[in-house]
Amino acid sequence: MGHLFPLAWKSAWNRRYSLGLTVLAIALSVTLLLGIERLRQDARAGFEQSISGTDLVVGARSSPVQLMLYSVFRMGEATQNMGWQSARELAAHPAVAWSIPLSLGDSHQGYPVVGTSQDYFRHFHYGEGLALAFAQGQPFAGLWDAVLGAEVARGLGYKLGDPITLSHGLGGEGMAEHGDKPFRVVGILAPTGTPVDRSVHIQLESLEAIHLDWQGGAPLPGLNIPPDLVKKFDLTPKSITALLVGLHSRARVFAMQRQIAAYPDEALMAVLPGVALSQLWDVVGVVEKALLAISALVVAVGLAGLVAVVLSGLDQRRRELAILRANGARPRDIFLLLALEGGLLTLAGLVLGISLLAGLVFFLAPWVQAHYGLVLGHTPPGLAELRLLGWVLGVGLAASLFPGWRAYRLSLADGLTPRT
Amino acid sequence: MAPPLLSLADLAFTWPGQPVPCLDIPAFAVGADEQVFLHGESGSGKSTLLNLLAGVLVPQRGRLEALGQPLPGLSAAARDRFRVDHVGLIFQQFNLIPYLSVLDNVLLPCRFSSRRRQRALENAHDLRAAAGQLLAHLDLGEDLWKRPAAQLSVGQQQRVAAARALIGRPEIVIADEPTSALDASRQDAFLDLLRRECTAARAALLFVSHDQRLAEGFARRVAMQDINRSGGAA
Numbered sequence: 001m002g003h004l005f006p007l008a009w010k011s012a013w014n015r016r017y018s019l020g021l022t023v024l025a026i027a028l029s030v031t032l033l034l035g036i037e038r039l040r041q042d043a044r045a046g047f048e049q050s051i052s053g054t055d056l057v058v059g060a061r062s063s064p065v066q067l068m069l070y071s072v073f074r075m076g077e078a079t080q081n082m083g084w085q086s087a088r089e090l091a092a093h094p095a096v097a098w099s100i101p102l103s104l105g106d107s108h109q110g111y112p113v114v115g116t117s118q119d120y121f122r123h124f125h126y127g128e129g130l131a132l133a134f135a136q137g138q139p140f141a142g143l144w145d146a147v148l149g150a151e152v153a154r155g156l157g158y159k160l161g162d163p164i165t166l167s168h169g170l171g172g173e174g175m176a177e178h179g180d181k182p183f184r185v186v187g188i189l190a191p192t193g194t195p196v197d198r199s200v201h202i203q204l205e206s207l208e209a210i211h212l213d214w215q216g217g218a219p220l221p222g223l224n225i226p227p228d229l230v231k232k233f234d235l236t237p238k239s240i241t242a243l244l245v246g247l248h249s250r251a252r253v254f255a256m257q258r259q260i261a262a263y264p265d266e267a268l269m270a271v272l273p274g275v276a277l278s279q280l281w282d283v284v285g286v287v288e289k290a291l292l293a294i295s296a297l298v299v300a301v302g303l304a305g306l307v308a309v310v311l312s313g314l315d316q317r318r319r320e321l322a323i324l325r326a327n328g329a330r331p332r333d334i335f336l337l338l339a340l341e342g343g344l345l346t347l348a349g350l351v352l353g354i355s356l357l358a359g360l361v362f363f364l365a366p367w368v369q370a371h372y373g374l375v376l377g378h379t380p381p382g383l384a385e386l387r388l389l390g391w392v393l394g395v396g397l398a399a400s401l402f403p404g405w406r407a408y409r410l411s412l413a414d415g416l417t418p419r420t
Numbered sequence: 421m422a423p424p425l426l427s428l429a430d431l432a433f434t435w436p437g438q439p440v441p442c443l444d445i446p447a448f449a450v451g452a453d454e455q456v457f458l459h460g461e462s463g464s465g466k467s468t469l470l471n472l473l474a475g476v477l478v479p480q481r482g483r484l485e486a487l488g489q490p491l492p493g494l495s496a497a498a499r500d501r502f503r504v505d506h507v508g509l510i511f512q513q514f515n516l517i518p519y520l521s522v523l524d525n526v527l528l529p530c531r532f533s534s535r536r537r538q539r540a541l542e543n544a545h546d547l548r549a550a551a552g553q554l555l556a557h558l559d560l561g562e563d564l565w566k567r568p569a570a571q572l573s574v575g576q577q578q579r580v581a582a583a584r585a586l587i588g589r590p591e592i593v594i595a596d597e598p599t600s601a602l603d604a605s606r607q608d609a610f611l612d613l614l615r616r617e618c619t620a621a622r623a624a625l626l627f628v629s630h631d632q633r634l635a636e637g638f639a640r641r642v643a644m645q646d647i648n649r650s651g652g653a654a
Contacts, residue, residue, distance in 0.1 A: 003531050014519035319514050326474070326511070327584065328504025328532030330497050415476040416509065 004333060008340045011320070015313060019345060022302075022309045026349025029302035030392060031356045033295040037385055038357070040288040046127070047284075048277045050194040051244070053125035054100075055253045057276075058082065058090060058260055059242040061267040068276045071102055071242035073195045074112035077169075078104060081239035086266050090243060095252050098123040100244040103207055103237060106166045106178070111152045113166050113200045115207035115237070121147075123246060126194045136160055137187030143206050143235075144227065147187035151197035158185050164200070166210060178210040181227050191370060205235040245270070299392055303346070303399050310342055310403040318410055326416045335408040342400020346393055354389075423488070424449040425592055425624050426473060431482030432650075433468060442468050443479070444650035448642070450592065455615060455625040457635040460644030466628050469644075470596055473626070474507055475499030487591060504533040508585030508623065510614075512597040515581035518570035522560065525569050526551040526584045536588025554583040557620075558613055574601050575610065582614050592624040599634065607634065 012019055051057075051072050059067045060080035069075045081103075091099040100123055103115035114120075121132055121139045137160050140147050148158055158164070163182045183202060191197055209230040225233075247253060253272065260270040321334050329337070427449040434441040443465045450456050460466035471477040472484060476499075478492045485491065487506060491499055503509075508529070516525045527547055530537040537547065544550035555565060558579040569577060578598055585593045595614065599607040611627075611634060618625040627638065635641045 007531070010519055010524075011517075320517055323515065323517055324528070325476070325500075326503075326509045327528040328500065328536075330500040332497065333532070415471050416474060416511070 004337050004340055007324075008337055008344060011317075011337075012341055012344065018309055018313070022306045023345055023349045023352060025305050026299075026302040026346060026396075027352035027356055029295070029299040030350055030353025030389075031360070033292075033299050033388060033392070034353065034357050034385055035360070036288075036291050036295045037388055038361070040285075040292060041382070041384070043288065044281055044285065046193055047281055048274060049127045050277065051124075051126055051273050052129055053123070053246060054244045054273055055247045055250060056245040056256060056260070056270040057242055057273050058087075058245055058268060058270045061269040064269070064271040064276045065280055067242060067269065067271050068273065068280060070104055071244065072273065072277070074104060074114060074199055075195075078241045081241055082243065082268060083239050083266055084237045086263065086268060087240055087243045090245065090260070093256075095247050095249070095256055096245055097248045098246045100124060101204055101237075101240045102242045102244065103204055103240045105241070106168055106207065106210075108152070108164055108166050108200045109156060111149070111155075111198050111200055112195075113202060113207070115202055115204040115240075117204060120201065124196070124244070126192050126196065130192070132192065132196065133190040135188045135190040137185070140186055140201065140203055140206075142186075143203065143209055143231070144181070144183050145186040145202070145206075146183040147189065147201040148185055149189050149195075149197040149199045149201075150191040152200055153185075153188040158188070160185055160188065166200070166202075168214070180224065181210045181230075193369070204237045204240065208235040208237050209233075300395070302349070303392075303396050306342060306345055306349075306396065307399045307402055310338065310345075310400070311406060314338070314403060314407055314410065317407075318414055321407060321411050322414050322416055325411055325414075329411075331408050331411050334411040335404040337404075338407040339397070339400045339404035342403060343393075343397045346396025346400070349396075350389055350392060423452070424485075425452045425454070425487060426450040426626075427483075427485050428472075428479075429483045431472070431479045431484055433472060433477065433479045435468075441480075441650045443472070443648055445469075445482075445647050446649065448647045450624055450626055452591065452624055453619075453622055454640060455618065455638055456627065457638035457641040458626060458628045458644065459630070459632060459635060459641060460628065461630050464644035465648055465650065466644050467596065469648075470594055470628065473594060474509060475503045501533070504529050505535045506591045508587075508590040508593040510578070510581045510585045510593065510595040510598040513574065513577075513601040515584070516569035516572075516577050519568055521566050522555065522569055522572070522580050523548060523551050523565045525580055526555065526587055528584060529590075530588055533588065536590065538588075540588040542589075551583065551587060554586055554617070555580070557617060558583050575606050578602065578610060579613065582610075582617065586617055586621050586623065589621045590623055592626060593618055594626045594628070596628045597630070598627075599629070600631070611637070 057067055057071050059071065060082045062080060066076065070078045087099070087101055090096060098119060100119045101117055104112060106113040118139055124132055135150065137147070146164060152158070162185045164185065165182050166178045168178060183206070189196060212230055212233055213225045247256060257270045257272070260268050324334065428445055429447050431443065431445045432441045433443040458466065468477065472479055473486070475491050475494070483490065486502065489502065491502065494502060530540055530547055540547055540550040544553060552562070552565065560576060560579055560583070564572065564576065569580060572580065578601065581598070585595070598614070599610050602610055615625065615637070
């Protein structure tokens with residue numbers, strides 16, 4: 001077969017324009033396929049690392065997936081909260097290194113408001129153990145301070161010092177406003193690619209303060225406590241939605257989980273965020289699988305184009321094949337020559353496709369990370385991608401057998417004198 | 421006289437779907453070193469005969485031996501092998517692969533046959549030199565060797581084809597109307613060169629043409645209608 005390589009190459013080079021377009025089509029389809037696979041993996045990794053370093057998420061006993069929706073994605077309305085007393089006790093547990101209380105329920109222009117503590121900015125991690133960073137400003141200190149996620153600030157055009165008012169409930173028309181108690185933007189976080197970007201952060205006590213004169217989801221008629229008076233009230237929260245817990249030793253996580261589940265005073269639940277996020281991904285990941293299937297079809301179209309181009313070129317090459325036959329090429333060689341051509345073109349398409357993707361990732365990764373917080377891997381193709389590439393090459397080779405077989409038949413029929 | 425290089429006896433070939441045989445040859449032979457002019461009008465079955473002699477087609481009946489080897493008894497692959505090892509072929513036109521260089525075209529048989537490669541190296545230190553010797557003998561200067569074949573004139577192309585037919589000294593060169601694409605003045609020059617080089621390479625030459633005028637100078641002349649009882653059909 002070695003003696004056929006130079007021939008196959010020179011013949012292909014001679015038709016480089018038509019074949020080049022075919023290779024480009026294959027390359028683009030391979031780029032799409034690999035790109036979607038890469039995005040799928042990175043999106044999954046990003047999703048599963050929406051929170052990291054947190055060993056347990058604790059909340060009132062409900063479904064683990066729901067608890068993740070509240071605490072990590074800040075979606076949905078918690079029907080049950082856990083008592084502040086339980087949270088205090090847990091935070092003081094000797095195995096617990098740190099804890100972050102989270103309280104949800106209000107919103108600002110559709111973005112969820114998270115009541116939390118200073119520990120949020122110290123201990124909350126995402127991705128590969130990344131801490132939150134401030135793009136501008138600093139953590140909240142006062143009762144009327146708010147810290148915005150990157151997307152909130154960009155989407156609504158806020159800058160430091162701007163006043164914002166919160167709405168009761170998770171947004172939507174006709175929600176009551178906490179218009180009498182405006183907040184001030186004191187910090188804007190750097191993008192993370194996690195739901196943190198979509199959150200407005202205030203202190204737990206602030207959340208209590210804006211609800212002092214409320215009851216049952218509406219302002220109490222006739223009662224209006226002005227902002228400067230609220231400090232006279234006890235602003236200790238009565239309950240929170242969830243508590244993020246970091247342990248001194250990860251080895252204790254299951255023991256701690258059991259202990260929390262058996263908490264005597266309250267029906268509590270502790271969830272391992274990694275496991276719960278994997279389960280959640282299996283639900284939302286269907287879309288990505290569909291995308292992958294579509295890009296596989298695009299590759300199939302690309303390869304079909306390759307076969308069509310090689311086949312249509314065959315008629316013009318009958319004379320060339322007859323010359324080869326007259327000079328010792330066996331029909332088997334002719335078959336190999338054509339199959340080799342298809343295989344080489346597929347390979348060229350693969351290599352070009354991989355390079356294109358690498359180039360795209362190289363140039364786009366900083367931008368994507370800055371705007372969407374999605375970390376695109378520079379890593380060489382992983383096992384899953386290699387398997388995809390193997391499939392493409394295999395299908396390309398198999399498809400190339402067809403022009404090979406056709407040329408074989410033609411060269412047998414033509415002999416030394418092509419009838420063209 | 422040396423034992424025949426090619427010999428056929430009682431040979432018949434019928435194209436599939438044809439009622440009468442295209443070829444029906446009681447006897448025909450070409451001896452080693454012999455130069456034979458085979459005259460045949462188009463339709464006389466000479467192309468079919470060439471395909472048989474080159475081992476592309478197989479007769480339905482009769483004996484066909486080349487170098488003492490019965491060709492129909494060989495497998496298709498072995499016949500292909502035999503062809504490239506022992507036969508040099510020149511056609512009317514379009515002999516060359518247009519995108520290959522002159523040198524690559526000449527060396528094509530050496531790519532597929534180790535015997536031709538070895539024999540080409542007997543009188544030259546490498547294949548390029550072997551091809552170069554032949555090309556120089558056929559008046560093709562070194563400036564042309566690297567050019568794609570498509571850039572050459574028809575006359576030059578036919579001489580490249582002759583060099584290719586001769587490289588590695590096959591026992592027989594079969595030329596099918598190799599001069600018909602050339603103008604008259606060039607025909608004789610080409611024929612002289614071809615005959616001279618065949619003699620030098622000690623290869624037999626079977627020269628097939630419809631043009632009686634070219635028979636001049638051939639010691640042995642044979643007409644298709646004299647050897648083919650069928651009178652041809654295809």
